[in-house]
Amino acid sequence: MGLERRVSGGSFRLAQARAEYFRLMQQGVSSREACRRVGVDPRRGKMWRNGRVPKPRGGRAEVSGRFLSESERVHIADRCRERAGVRVIARELGRDPSTVSRELRRNCQQNGAYRPHGAHARARARRPRPKRGKIARDGRLRQVVETKLGHQWSPEQIAAYLRRRFPGQPDRHVVHETIYQAMYHRHRGRLRQHSCRQLRSGRRRRRSRRETRQRQHFFVTPSVMLDHRPAEAADRAVPGHWEGDLLIGRNNATAIITLVERTTRYVTLVALPWGQTPQHVNTALRRSLARVPRHLTRTLTWDQGSELAYHEEFTARTGIPVFFCDAASPWQRGSNENTNRLLRQYFPKGTDPPRQQTQLTDIARELNTRPRKTLNWDTPKHRWTTLLTSK
Template identity: 55%
Template sequence: MASEAAACEVGVHPRTGQRWAQESGGRVPAGLLGPAGSSLTFDERIQIADLKLARWSVRAIARELGRDPSTISRELRRNDSSRGYGPHWAHRQAELRRSRPKSGKIGSCPRLRQAIEDGLEQEWSPEQIACRLRRDFPDDPELHVSHETTYQALYVQGRGELRRELTKALRTGRTRRKPHRQPYERRQRFVEPMVMLSDRPAEVEDRAVPGHWEGDLIIGTPNTSAIGTLVERSTRFTMLVHLPQRHDAIAVRDGVVAAITTLPEQLRGSLTWDQGSEMGLHHEIKVQADLPVYFCDPGSPWQRGTNENTNGLLRQYFPKGTDLSSHPRDHLADVAARLNGRPRKSLGWDTPAEALTRLLSSPQTNGVATTP
């Protein structure tokens, strides 16, 4: 059993169970404590002592134990003495350092606490406070603190090092901290596996080959209205997808398929989208429109730069905070025509419509004969 499950079984706190497991030489299963793993066990400290006597390097010891080199280096720096590294003494010292309750730096230093409270009352951020203290008191380490320590003093229950009402002075005004998953904790976004941007053909990147599209939604008030946008990377030609009732995965699938299937086959190279829930049926878009779908990395809108720029241009016609469901299909077509009729510097002052017409009139497009 994992140490947490075993602790619940015998009726002790999970942290106590974890310590017992370490003291008995047990190991916590990999992955339960994140990529850094648990604290060093007694067996690992004995192994460190043996390998150090054998004159192994820090990195070699780390590889042997499956640990980060900084963990081994820190362990030796803390516990090595003139007599050498003693695993029994080192393990005892680690237990003493881990003892609770332990007062934090802010709670044990009235000057630091007052300085932080003064900064928060002036609506400074914890990072601004920490950096200013280091600049104003470079030779006074008692007043040096990281911004993360301040956040923990505000949000972590039981510490009570700063008044809870000071959270109102933060820009977010949150009384509770918003959790953020680490990259290794991310869950699979869709049932069907995504094909990421890194697997997209290299020919798409330089815009030399036409037929590769970027897509997204622009959202209106009250977050229930939306318009789909599709932009061809080579010509900047734009198509708008009418979504009058909803913008869930089914509606987006039907709208994108209906728009893409009006195009010649040689202009159905690929579609790049972000990881929004509206693309939950991306595998059906791929099959029905014969169009490979690629996904951007989380929080990376620049990977669809052409589409982001186009969405900004569209806000001239569809302002933020308005109900987008009020625009009929023919109005969307008119707006798309206006956008496709604008000369673009990136196209040598041709319009997207002219660039697409010239492309379709060419005897060959991407090595495939076309029909004007």
């Protein structure tokens, strides 16, 4: 048949190919085979099935069926003059009542008259993209967002802060996706150049999904696995259960200990100036947790790294049992893994974390004073201080 060669040029030709494509699909022909027969790329067939009609060469793009057509607006005008209700008109058009109600609310004139052709023209004028977003239009809002990004806040933290900072100004409330688009699409927000570098990831381009990376594990003989950890630690109801790991520097030459309390998400960073051998890790861990009240040091969860090979000695001296995660299961220490990811903003891969404890203490203080979504936008420091003063 004539459509079996590659379709090119003209909206009529594409419309004919599209009709033939759906006829073949109704007969049980696969999408790929139907595209081959009508002479279009399989990606175009997928767009047709999803209700998207691309703009053909040399012609005007067809409007998606989810928008009201001019004939539908004429029907709305005629039925409004006959005093028909919104739900009746929507039923006749096969539309949702809110669609008809919104159309009348947007395009009725001051005297209540509805002009369908003028409404259609205004709707077409509103449709083109891109449009200037809230951040681009509001200089004060843009300044607040840039300031918080400079303090290394995440877009989700900034979005929650804006609702509290401007409670009676909904025009200055944005979702975190709006901030992301303002950084990655300059016409949407016009944030400062290279603002995306201030994100945790530091990516200059967005990714559709996170790439999975496998890390090498060094196993020890664990005394107790995670299955035997008390149930109170799993549901985070009782404070005092910690997660720990090492954050490794360049060429595995340097490292620091990262500890996170599971209930409050309170972060403690411990320097390892003399090395990361099991002896050094054991000593640094004992000294760090010795400063914490005994009722807030119930358990410690670690991965199967060889740096905690002396876990039995650690438990004997501190009374804190150590539980080991399963192999290749980082989600079993989710709070600690998330903290390590936050710390990579301070110590990117390929760099060395500081050896001085004072610098690490300052960084931990900055992390603990950030509002956290999982804490209902409270800060870990406030939760931890409450625990210390309640006993």
